[in-house]
Amino acid sequence: MLELRIEGRSFGQPVLGEIFTTIRQGDRICLLGPSGIGKTTLLNAIAGLDHSLPDKTVPNRDKARVGYLFQEHRLLPWRTLRQNLAIVGADAADIDRVLDSVGLAGYADHLPDQLSLGMARRAALARCLVIQPDLLLLDEPFASLDPVRATELKHLILELLDRHPAMAMICVTHDARDATDLANRLWYLDGQPACLQWDAPVGSQGTVEGVVQTLRNLDQVV
Amino acid sequence: MTPGHGQPPIWSYWIVLPVVILAWAGLAEALDTSLLPAPLTVLAALSGEAANGELWYHLGATLGRVLIAFVLAMALGTAIGVAMGRSATTNALFDPLLVVLLNLPALVTIILMYVWFGLIEVAAVLAVVINKVPNVAVTVREGARSLEPKLEDMATVYRFTRWQRLREVWLPQLFPYLMAATRGGLALIWKIVLVVELLGRSSGVGFKLHLAFQVFDVATILAYSLAFIAIVQLIELALLQPLERRATRWRQPETAHA
Numbered sequence: 001m002l003e004l005r006i007e008g009r010s011f012g013q014p015v016l017g018e019i020f021t022t023i024r025q026g027d028r029i030c031l032l033g034p035s036g037i038g039k040t041t042l043l044n045a046i047a048g049l050d051h052s053l054p055d056k057t058v059p060n061r062d063k064a065r066v067g068y069l070f071q072e073h074r075l076l077p078w079r080t081l082r083q084n085l086a087i088v089g090a091d092a093a094d095i096d097r098v099l100d101s102v103g104l105a106g107y108a109d110h111l112p113d114q115l116s117l118g119m120a121r122r123a124a125l126a127r128c129l130v131i132q133p134d135l136l137l138l139d140e141p142f143a144s145l146d147p148v149r150a151t152e153l154k155h156l157i158l159e160l161l162d163r164h165p166a167m168a169m170i171c172v173t174h175d176a177r178d179a180t181d182l183a184n185r186l187w188y189l190d191g192q193p194a195c196l197q198w199d200a201p202v203g204s205q206g207t208v209e210g211v212v213q214t215l216r217n218l219d220q221v222v
Numbered sequence: 223m224t225p226g227h228g229q230p231p232i233w234s235y236w237i238v239l240p241v242v243i244l245a246w247a248g249l250a251e252a253l254d255t256s257l258l259p260a261p262l263t264v265l266a267a268l269s270g271e272a273a274n275g276e277l278w279y280h281l282g283a284t285l286g287r288v289l290i291a292f293v294l295a296m297a298l299g300t301a302i303g304v305a306m307g308r309s310a311t312t313n314a315l316f317d318p319l320l321v322v323l324l325n326l327p328a329l330v331t332i333i334l335m336y337v338w339f340g341l342i343e344v345a346a347v348l349a350v351v352i353n354k355v356p357n358v359a360v361t362v363r364e365g366a367r368s369l370e371p372k373l374e375d376m377a378t379v380y381r382f383t384r385w386q387r388l389r390e391v392w393l394p395q396l397f398p399y400l401m402a403a404t405r406g407g408l409a410l411i412w413k414i415v416l417v418v419e420l421l422g423r424s425s426g427v428g429f430k431l432h433l434a435f436q437v438f439d440v441a442t443i444l445a446y447s448l449a450f451i452a453i454v455q456l457i458e459l460a461l462l463q464p465l466e467r468r469a470t471r472w473r474q475p476e477t478a479h480a
Contacts, residue, residue: 049375066379074376078394078472087390088380111472131380 001025001168002135003059006045015041017193023135027168028161030179033189039172042189043068043137046170067128068137073120075112081123082108090130102126102156118149122156129160138171142178154181259441268445276430277449283425285453287343287415291350292407298351299358299403304392306359307366316359323356328414332421341422350414357410358403365399366392397469404462412454 006019015038023029023046033039044050047068048061075084081104085095099108102122112120121141128136141157142150158181161169171182179186180202188198243261250260259267271277306313332349339345369392377387419428427446434442 044375047375047379049378068376068379070372070376072372074372076373076390076394079390087382087386113472127380 002046002061002064004046004057005059006042006053006057015193016045017191017195019196021187021196021199023168023170025134025166025168026184027170028182028184029168029170029187030183030185031170031172031187031189032174032176032179033194035174037189037191038194039189040071040139042194043139043170043172046135047137064134065131066135066137067131067133069121069125069128069139069141071139071143073112073124075120075124075127077112080109080111081126084112084123085127085130088127088131094130098126098130099123101129101160103152118145118153121145122153125153125156125160132164133167136167136169138169140172140174142173142175154178157182257438257440259444263441264444264448267441268448271442271445277446280425280427280430280446281449281453283423283429284412284415284419284427287347287350287418287426288408288411291347291354291415292411294347295351295354295358295407295411296400296403299355300362300396300400302355303359303362304366304396307363307369313363320356320359323352324360328353328417332414332418336422343423346415346418346423349418350411353414354407354411357406361399361403361406362396365396369395394469394472401462401466401469408454408457412450 002023004019004021004023006016019042031039031042041050045053045057046061047066048058050057075081076087079087081099082095085098086092090098095108096105099105102125104119104122104126107115107119107123112123115123125141138157141153145153157169157171161167161182169182170187171178173179183202185201186198187196189195190197246258247261250258250263268277302316306316328349331352332346335345335349335352339348373391373395377391382391415426416428416431419426420432421428423429427450430446431443434440434446
């Protein structure tokens with residue numbers, strides 16, 4: 001579906017090295033790696049937000065709709081949830097349905113800053129979903145949520161993935177448990193500059209164990 | 223003593239201004255000269271001008287010039303300011319010009335415009351616009367520089383159109399800067415328009431002040447000044463403050479769901 005061709009980029013010193021891979025329909029990729037290695041940089045590159053990269057990095061990106069759940073909600077603070085969803089092209093019926101599906105029925109006319117962190121993140125997830133994305137990018141969706149809220153959100157995402165089997169997902173995390181819960185494919189980003197050290201389906205011989213072991217060595221496992 | 227932050231309480235106006243008027247009345251009484259007319263004399267001059275229609279005619283002429291110059295200066299200054307804030311090349315191109323224009327006395331522009339284009343309306347308005355555009359551009363440039371890049375990225379991902387980006391992302395962030403430019407703009411434009419009228423027009427408050435000055439008619443000068451202050455305050459209260467309240471409503475703290 002989406003081809004990814006990063007031929008190394010520099011940010012003072014290079015962050016990302018050579019990364020050639022393909023994202024297919026139905027891929028549920030967890031992108032793992034130590035903090036500060038460039039996981040968000042890679043997501044931005046895929047989303048087309050890295051202007052230092054040439055346009056051919058993702059040659060057919062313009063054909064794919066991309067929903068991006070940033071670490072912050074990045075909703076327009078001066079617009080209600082309803083308006084925020086309408087701006088990206090949702091019609092009235094879709095807005096209510098999607099807000100309902102993320103557990104925010106009745107909050108359509110609230111401003112983003114009137115919501116708690118977890119609710120605002122679910123609202124931002126709703127915005128990803130109303131555009132019916134081909135590719136869903138999640139940047140540490142469970143970070144700074146308490147364990148109960150994090151589990152709720154994880155179940156919500158699993159439910160959404162079930163409902164949209166063709167949608168591809170890339171989820172940045174540094175929790176190996178998220179990987180085993182959500183993913184059918186693992187990327188492990190590491191090195192200087194960072195490259196995909198692993199790009200393998202979950203369940204292939206030794207992959208999960210290998211990732212978990214590596215992360216444990218890096219003291220990243222929660 | 224607490225340092226004076228923000229708006230002073232409203233009652234301060236009801237004490238300070240009457241005291242000033244009383245002092246003025248006392249002084250006028252004591253000096254008894256036509257060069258310092260008593261407040262009631264000024265009021266009489268004001269109602270006289272209002273009754274014979276002169277006041278409205280000249281205020282209207284001035285208001286019209288202010289309005290046209292203001293709209294042109296805001297539009298031009300905002301466009302230049304945004305372009306400068308978003309592009310280093312544009313900034314490099316326009317910044318030296320701004321430095322020159324910001325330090326050019328208003329009077330020089332006015333005289334040059336009249337000399338080059340003649341004593342015509344276009345020259346008058348152009349002189350005011352040239353004086354005001356650099357201020358607007360500098361203020362709006364600050365706003366354009368402080369636009370939140372995270373929202374820019376969001377707008378890129380969700381494929382906002384150019385118009386949506388302008389209206390939904392940029393305008394709300396630029397609003398405080400546009401308000402500052404508007405406030406400063408009106409104050410400055412009023413004053414420059416009066417000078418423009420004094421030097422080369424045959425209508426407007428500036429022209430009227432010129433006539434009164436020639437015969438040392440201080441009562442008329444003060445009468446027009448008062449009318450002027452009243453109009454500026456009216457615009458502030460009836461136009462600017464409601465606009466500001468409306469546009470910053472989303473900032474109002476409401477009950478948060480924590």
